[in-house]
Amino acid sequence: MxxxxxxxxxxxxxxxxxxxxxxxxxPTFRGMNGLWENHPVEAVASPEGFDADPALVWRFYSQRRGGAADVxxxxxxxxxxxxxxxxxxxxxxxxxxxxxxxxxxxxxxxxxxxGHLFRTKCADCRRAPFNDTSVHPSGTVPRCDQCNGRLRPDIVWFGESxxxxxxxxxxxxxxxxxxxxxxxxxxxxxxxxxxxxxxxxxxxxxxxxxxxxxxxxxxxxxxxxxxxxxxxxxxxxxxxxxx
Ligand SMILES: NC(=O)c1ccc[n+]([C@@H]2O[C@H](COP(=O)([O-])OP(=O)(O)OC[C@H]3O[C@@H](n4cnc5c(N)ncnc54)[C@H](O)[C@@H]3O)[C@@H](O)[C@H]2O)c1
Ligand SMILES: [Zn+2]
Missing domain, CATH: 3.40.50.1220 (TPP-binding domain)
Incomplete structure (x- = not known):
């Protein structure tokens, strides 16, 4: 060759x-057959998915943060x-x-x-993204200490630019x-x-x-x-x- x-x-x-x-x-998304706990990954990695069930999205990213921290x-x-x-x-x-x-x-x-798995930003205000290793596996949605809006992972989700x-x-x-x-x-x-x-x-x-x-x-x-x-x-x- x-x-x-x-x-x-x-x-x-x-x-x-x-x-x-x-x-x-x-794991790759394809390796997971495009599914996480039977949810299509698009449902836990998209703005629509976050609006529908932000706690589920945080459970998914909490698991990903946990997995990526140990490798x-x-x-x-x-x-x-x-x-x-x-x-x-x-x-x-x-x-x-x-x-x-x-x-x-x-x-x-x-x-x-x-984007960055270990960074978080606010879904509702324009504060700068910040480093964050916290996990929220039990279905709580962390809140912004500046506007009390919903925090989300600093990831470019499906459908975002x-x-x-x-x-x-x-x-x-x-x-x-x-x-x-x-x-x-x-x-x-x-x-x-x-x-x-x-x-x-x-x-x-x-x-x-x-x-x-x-x-x-x-x-x-x-x-x-x-x-x-x-x-x-x-x-x-x-x-x-x-x-
Ligand atoms: N590690 C991560 O950060 C991570 C993990 C899963 C998904 N994602 C996200 O998922 C989206 C999916 O796109 P994608 O194309 O990156 O991933 P994908 O899961 O869609 O595809 C992975 C590709 O890698 C190939 N592959 C698997 N193991 C390999 C190996 N050991 N060596 C070489 N090739 C191998 C597979 O054949 C497949 O074609 C992206 O937006 C990405 O951001 C990221
Ligand atoms: Zn905010």
């Missing part, structure tokens, strides 16, 4: 999804840290994961497109003109959640090279120039040739 060449003329955009955290023990980064996360150390500002990691494992592994140039500054940072990286060639690598993502699933085409539009590392074929596999089928923790550590 030809290697992913990361040399001084390359800039690399990486997109990760839930599959990259799977080997750390964080460790895996060799897939570590490989991305090494690539960033090699490339510096010619590296950007866009992740759909909210578990914070990339940051815990040591990645620094990270765009958390879908991504932060414009996050999309701009990714777009600027893709369109950067500094004489380097753009390479895009997506790992552990089903290719079914937008706008992340469209990044491969944004990169192709500027003639970038595109790689997919995934356990199964993704919804958009045929859009990539290279598809390496396997687990990210096994494939990523030996995929790149750093020079």
């Amino acid at each position: 030809e290697p992913l060449v990361l040399d001084s003329r390359t800039r690399l955009l990486v997109l990760t999804g839930a599959g990259v955290s799977a080997e750390s023990g964080v 460790k980064p895996n060799p897939g996360h570590d490989a991305l840290v090494r690539w960033e150390q090699h490339l510096g500002d010619r590296f950007l990691l866009a992740t759909q994961n909210v578990d914070g494992l990339h940051e815990r592994a040591g990645s620094q140039r990270v765009v958390a497109m879908h 991504l932060a414009s500054e996050d999309l701009e940072r990714i777009g600027d990286f893709i369109s950067r003109r500094d004489g380097t060639r753009l390479v895009f690598l997506a790992a552990g993502t089903s290719g079914a959640v937008w706008p992340a699933a469209g990044l491969v085409d944004q990169v192709r539009a500027v003639r970038g090279d595109t790689w997919l590392v995934n356990f199964e074929s993704a919804a958009n596999t045929e859009r990539f120039h290279h598809f390496v089928q396997g687990r990210s923790g096994e494939v990523l550590p030996s995929l790149a040739a750093l020079s």
